[in-house]
Amino acid sequence: MNHSISLTVNGARRDFVLDDPRVTLLDLLRERLHLTGTKKGCDRGQCGACTILVDGKRINSCLALAISHDGADILTIEGVARGDQLHPVQAAFIAHDGFQCGFCTPGQIMSAIGMMREGQAGNDPERVRECMSGNLCRCGAYAGIVDAVLEAQAGMDETNQRRSA
Amino acid sequence: MPELNLTSAPAHLRHGSNIGQPLTRRDGILKVKGQATYAADNHPPGMLFAVMAVSSIAHGRVVSLDVAAAKRHPGVVDVMTPDHKPQLAIDPDIKTNPFVFRMEVLQSNEVRYANQPIAVVIAETLEGATEGAALLAPRYEVLPALVGLDAGESYVPPVVGVGNPAEHHHGDVEAGLASAERQIEAVYETPPQYHNAMEPHAIVASWDGDNLSVDMPTQGLMLSLARIAELFGVTHDKIHIRSPFLGGGFGSKGLMAGPPTLGIMAAKLVGRPVKLVLRREQMYGPVGHRAPTRQRLRLGTDGEGRLTALDHHARTVSSIFDDFYEPAADASHTLYAAPAIRTSHDAVRVNTGTPLFMRAPGEATGSIALESAIDEMASACGMDPLAFRLKNYAEVEPMTGRPFSSKALRACYEQGAARFGWAKRPVQPRQMRDDAGLLVGWGMGTATFPALMFQAEARAAIRRDGSGVMEIGAHDMGQGAWTALAQIAADAVGLDIDRVEFKAGTSDLPDAGIAGGSAHTATAGAAIHSAGAAVIAELADLATNDERSPLFGAGNAGVIAREGRLIRRDDESRSESYAEILARAGVAEIEARGTGAPNPAAMEQYAMHAHGAVFAEAKVDPELGQVRVTRMVGAFAAGRIVNPRLVQSQLFGGMIWGLSFALHEEAVTDRRSGRIMNANLGEYHIPVNADVPPLDVITVEEHDPHVNALGIKGVGEIGITGSAGAVANAVWHATGVRVRRFPIRIEELLTQR
Amino acid sequence: MKQFDYVRPGTIAEAVAAAARPGAVYLAAGTNLLDLMKGGVSRPDRLVDVTHLDGLDGIETLADGSLRIGALVGNADLAHDAEFARSYPAVTEALLSGASAQLRNAATVGGNLLQRTRCAYFYDTASRCNKREAGSGCDARDGENRSHAVLGWSESCIATHPSDFCVPLVALDAVVEIEGRSGRREIALDELHRLPGDAPERESALEPGDLIVAVRLPPAARGFAAHARYLKVRERTSYAFAVVSAAAALRIENGRIAEARLALGGVAAKPWRARAAEDVLRNVVPTADAFQEAAWRALEGAKPSGDNAFKIELARRIVVRALLLAAAGTPARMPALPASPFASTSGAIHA
Incomplete structure (x- = not known):
């Protein structure tokens, strides 16, 4: 049975017919929309490589059926930078070497962006570690990831202060 | 045309250039934007999805597959089985060279281990192929599975690791033990571990007649190419492999294994491009792992804490059909100056996928046992573990008496201990607590890894516009080849890094050897260095032989290459740009090749190893037994550091692997069925962010004129050695409980209150 | 994953009717269900997607002082509700100690109550498991079972329930509101999950079609x-x-x-x-x-x-x-590492 669904992906509305309700958001993005920045590391919600924002919240796209998310607003790693202008989290990941092989990186960055929106970790490194623990990194770039997130968070705090001043 | 365009990082992210500079990753922008293309990201037109069905038994035969049910499933195009598959040109079980990994590619119905591929379903959609594979519902004839370190008769393997003898000795170990004032004997066990790179093994294969195009992560482009060529009976020039990025390798993508071969077969069977990606659970079998070990160490010391003998025996396993033996005991060859050392191995065969090299194969497993035993011996002698190690410091390689090509371990001990504050450590365990009442322990371990060199080739060119080209089929699996090798290339041709087009990651480029053994930067770097020197020499020939050049008559040795110019050594005011030289000569481009290779004479004369010292702090809940590492300091001496930023990351990664070895990783095998019961990332634990404490790495300066032209020793694996033992020793120091089975589990720490 | 019909009911009544049929299951966030379906552990014919139903995602204080949490409230939304955390801090701490931030963002209160065991033999479809396939046997009993049950188990099943969230809820006498074929009823959370006895395949007191619509914490909580x-x-x-x-x-x-x-x-x-x-x-x-x-x-x-x-x-x-x-005493602020023995590790080390 075909199902018509509509999603907003990185700001653009996409309407399409889903011929199979089994398709996850992850496989939809990767294999049908060819947005391959989002990675499949485990396909079971155990590694975080597939993290995307759905309606502003970070989730594992491997455990989300596309059909159930009809109408959702999706942000993937491809939609984070503005052209050549990197998102502060992206720039901080480069500056702090927050990755090695880079496979977990899109998920880490989406998770970090989601985490900053949640506002639970602030600038406390221990809270950042805890709140980023849903994203495994086998190369072991955790130290750089934490430093990158803290730097991006500090930059955001500064911007907010300037705005409110 | 380069297949990959690396966007330069914006200027504010640049921190310098060329060797020794902490450049940020040149592939960084691609990676943070999700634009770095890993194998599974490819999607050629007409591509189908292939999904493997794998065996749920560990030993026996497949007696039936419901192919009809799979084929009835919507979208399924074909089902590849032992009865329906393209023929290979050679028997995949024939070892044509030592680097052949025997593989299961549907050559029979036999099942040799759990998770062995037994069929491949090819479909229009991933969902269809996945369910098609489930619908095959295999029936089996089951034979008893051989499981564990006592599965059967043991034997002494002909070689361990890659070509090492199973037994080594120097001096008389029994006499040394007999004469010892103190002796300890301890048995340590390490579990099977799986590489679990974040990127599952994947291949996208397309045939066009006899031409084969492959996207696949590989740590050895040319090894893979040669293996594919012999399996499919095609010449090397017909095969093109792209592997610009690996999502981690750690050894598991070193040798051509069954699953990518099945992907190529599937593409041939259906005559369309095919993508085959392993499911996470399918990575626990056909693509290698670290074998379990049981290691017995016997140590003797004299009255002053000097070792009189060191005996290290390791039991390990291999598969029932192939040979790889974790060379765990060899870790005792280099570190401690005992007058008598014996290392030996034996093995049993079990129903497992064949073990393989996994980050510091042998060194990691052996190191945690050796460093634990050294800690136990130090404690038995009432000595500080660092003092004990210094007392037994090896001034020459103990097994051979050869001098070290360089060894700054003493400086590592000193600097690491000072940074950590080791001097305040009480000798007795269970002496320290923090404000919250948690037990605190400090442990240390010595790190070591051989400085290896393989074979590599590179091609360098200087173009008419004065820019450079460096080509080498090198591999970036996260260590940073795109950056570090480009830095070496830039220096080799005397250009700023942005003026050198650095090409890597495809099989049409010169052979870079294998990215393994912590030797890739050294080996590929040496080839790049030599190719660069050769092309500069040619350029210098053009200039110095041309009387119109300001360099005329300077002779080759008389010029240096810098910032795109050749400059007279004796008179720096006389110079000429590359572009000018080539323009005058009317040459569009000059090129030269270079090689990197081990130097047998130097290897004969010197023992070549990197060293380090790792210090760890662990906290343990005194009642609940949960452990957390709260601090680690590693000081490493590994020759020349090409890029300190990337080297620090590599060493951090290794230290985290050490922490993981001591506290987390273990594949749990059902002792009856031989199936791995935690073949997933939820229950096969690798550290999460919250497990990793602030880490501190010191790179100790070390100049080594012997290892290779650049003095590079390699840092990919050494970080895990020493670290695993340091964490284990810290847990002992916190609790007074010596755990000899790894990973350390909560129940072992509940014994004492 | 087996093919299934996807149904998106417009009302609770439609949902109950759709899910009462054999082979039908409810889909909420799917964080556990999809995992089970991918592993072949669960092979439903029909998914009844309740995520679009109205009125199940509220948190409200009732006149008697009870707190009613809609079944579709997200775990993270509940955990990040400041008023909730002040009133029921142990529940918040349990929520925040479970899974990862991503899973907590997706997972729902109702779904969490019904998450299945992590017993490896339940997950491994080649193993015998009385819970997955009634009467087939239990390979965990003589298998790798260091993480299995020590209370209330039977020879038929030694699996454990993995939820963190449910533990403080059951301590606080939470009540589960259920909509079924015969209307609305409620039971104590303590009675929702069953011990295995000789029928471990019957994991809960729910009947076919039953939909958890809310969890209620009584005033005393x-x-x-x-x-x-x-x-x-x-x-x-x-x-x-x-x-x-x-x-x-x-x-x-x-x-x-x-x-x-x-x-x-x-x-x-x-x-x-x-x-x-x-x-x-x-x-x-x-x-x-x-x-x-x-x-x-x-x-x-x-x-x-x-x-x-x-x-x-x-x-x-x-x-x-x-x-x-x-x-x-409950700490003023949630620890950085909720529920961890290392929740308060900072400060000097001394001999």
């Missing part, structure tokens, strides 16, 4: 806010299931425990309410000795189901510690 903790021992600092966990909540009046609540996680096929332990704590001064006594009571009847005798001793120690932490 707020009375423990000043002294309520959740403590979870695990094999990673984060993103791991409990080896053993405990929720402890005390109402302390004039230096004595007026009422105690205690439940254990990771020890049985259901969140384990330890009423005998609660009884011995009534009207006593909160001391380590009293908590030791309670711990012995809590684990009365515990026996190893395999290589897991350590869990009994560990559970006793966790009970004591959780009670001590609760007695010390």
Whole structure:
């Protein structure tokens, strides 16, 4: 049975017919929309490589059926930078070497962006570690990831202060 | 045309250039934007999805597959089985060279281990192929599975690791033990571990007649190419492999294994491009792992804490059909100056996928046992573990008496201990607590890894516009080849890094050897260095032989290459740009090749190893037994550091692997069925962010004129050695409980209150 | 994954009717269900997607002081609700110690109640499992079972319930509101999950078509806010299931425990309410000795189901510690590492 669904992906509305309700958001993005920045590391919600924002919240796209998310607003790693202008989290990941092989990186960055929106970790490194623990990194770039997130968070705090001043 | 365009990082992210500079990753922008293309990201037109069905038994035969049910499933195009598959040109079980990994590619119905591929379903959609594979519902004839370190008769393997003898000795170990004032004997066990790179093994294969195009992560482009060529009976020039990025390798993508071969077969069977990606659970079998070990160490010391003998025996396993033996005991060859050392191995065969090299194969497993035993011996002698190690410091390689090509371990001990504050450590365990009442322990371990060199080739060119080209089929699996090798290339041709087009990651480029053994930067770097020197020499020939050049008559040795110019050594005011030289000569481009290779004479004369010292702090809940590492300091001496930023990351990664070895990783095998019961990332634990404490790495300066032209020793694996033992020793120091089975589990720490 | 019909009902009544048919299951966030479907453990014919139903995602205080949490409230939304955290801190701590931030963002309250066991033999479809396939046998009983049940297990099944969230909920007498074919009813959460007995395939008191629509915390549950903790021992600092966990909540009046609540996680096929332990704590001064006594009571009847005798001793120690932490008082701010023994690790080291 075909199902018509509509999603907003990185700001653009996409309407399409889903011929199979089994398709996850992850496989939809990767294999049908060819947005391959989002990675499949485990396909079971155990590694975080597939993290995307759905309606502003970070989730594992491997455990989300596309059909159930009809109408959702999706942000993937491809939609984070503005052209050549990197998102502060992206720039901080480069500056702090927050990755090695880079496979977990899109998920880490989406998770970090989601985490900053949640506002639970602030600038406390221990809270950042805890709140980023849903994203495994086998190369072991955790130290750089934490430093990158803290730097991006500090930059955001500064911007907010300037705005409110 | 380069297949990959690396966007330069914006200027504010640049921190310098060329060797020794902490450049940020040149592939960084691609990676943070999700634009770095890993194998599974490819999607050629007409591509189908292939999904493997794998065996749920560990030993026996497949007696039936419901192919009809799979084929009835919507979208399924074909089902590849032992009865329906393209023929290979050679028997995949024939070892044509030592680097052949025997593989299961549907050559029979036999099942040799759990998770062995037994069929491949090819479909229009991933969902269809996945369910098609489930619908095959295999029936089996089951034979008893051989499981564990006592599965059967043991034997002494002909070689361990890659070509090492199973037994080594120097001096008389029994006499040394007999004469010892103190002796300890301890048995340590390490579990099977799986590489679990974040990127599952994947291949996208397309045939066009006899031409084969492959996207696949590989740590050895040319090894893979040669293996594919012999399996499919095609010449090397017909095969093109792209592997610009690996999502981690750690050894598991070193040798051509069954699953990518099945992907190529599937593409041939259906005559369309095919993508085959392993499911996470399918990575626990056909693509290698670290074998379990049981290691017995016997140590003797004299009255002053000097070792009189060191005996290290390791039991390990291999598969029932192939040979790889974790060379765990060899870790005792280099570190401690005992007058008598014996290392030996034996093995049993079990129903497992064949073990393989996994980050510091042998060194990691052996190191945690050796460093634990050294800690136990130090404690038995009432000595500080660092003092004990210094007392037994090896001034020459103990097994051979050869001098070290360089060894700054003493400086590592000193600097690491000072940074950590080791001097305040009480000798007795269970002496320290923090404000919250948690037990605190400090442990240390010595790190070591051989400085290896393989074979590599590179091609360098200087173009008419004065820019450079460096080509080498090198591999970036996260260590940073795109950056570090480009830095070496830039220096080799005397250009700023942005003026050198650095090409890597495809099989049409010169052979870079294998990215393994912590030797890739050294080996590929040496080839790049030599190719660069050769092309500069040619350029210098053009200039110095041309009387119109300001360099005329300077002779080759008389010029240096810098910032795109050749400059007279004796008179720096006389110079000429590359572009000018080539323009005058009317040459569009000059090129030269270079090689990197081990130097047998130097290897004969010197023992070549990197060293380090790792210090760890662990906290343990005194009642609940949960452990957390709260601090680690590693000081490493590994020759020349090409890029300190990337080297620090590599060493951090290794230290985290050490922490993981001591506290987390273990594949749990059902002792009856031989199936791995935690073949997933939820229950096969690798550290999460919250497990990793602030880490501190010191790179100790070390100049080594012997290892290779650049003095590079390699840092990919050494970080895990020493670290695993340091964490284990810290847990002992916190609790007074010596755990000899790894990973350390909560129940072992509940014994004492 | 098996093919299935996807149904998106417009009302609760339609949902119940659609899900009452054999082979139908409810889909909420799917964080557990999809995992099970991908592993072939669950092969439903029909998914009834309740995520678009109206009215199930509210948190409301009722006139009698109860708190009613809609079944579709997200775990993270509930955990990040400041008023909720003030009133039921142990529940918040349990929520934040479970899974990862991504999973908590997706997962729902109702779904969490019904998550399935992590027993590896249940997940491994080649193994015999009475829970997955009634009457097939239990390969866990003689298998790799160091993480299995020590309370309430049977020869048919030694699996544990993995939820963190349910542990403080059951301690606080949470009630589950259910919409079924015969209308609305409610049962105590403690009665939702069943012990295995000889029918481990029947995991809950739910009948076909039953839909959990809300979880309710009774007015008395707020009375423990000043002294309520959740403590979870695990094999990673984060993103791991409990080896053993405990929720402890005390109402302390004039230096004595007026009422105690205690439940254990990771020890049985259901969140384990330890009423005998609660009884011995009534009207006593909160001391380590009293908590030791309670711990012995809590684990009365515990026996190893395999290589897991350590869990009994560990559970006793966790009970004591959780009670001590609760007695010390709920921290003003959620610890950086919720429910962790390392929740408050900072400060000087001394000999």
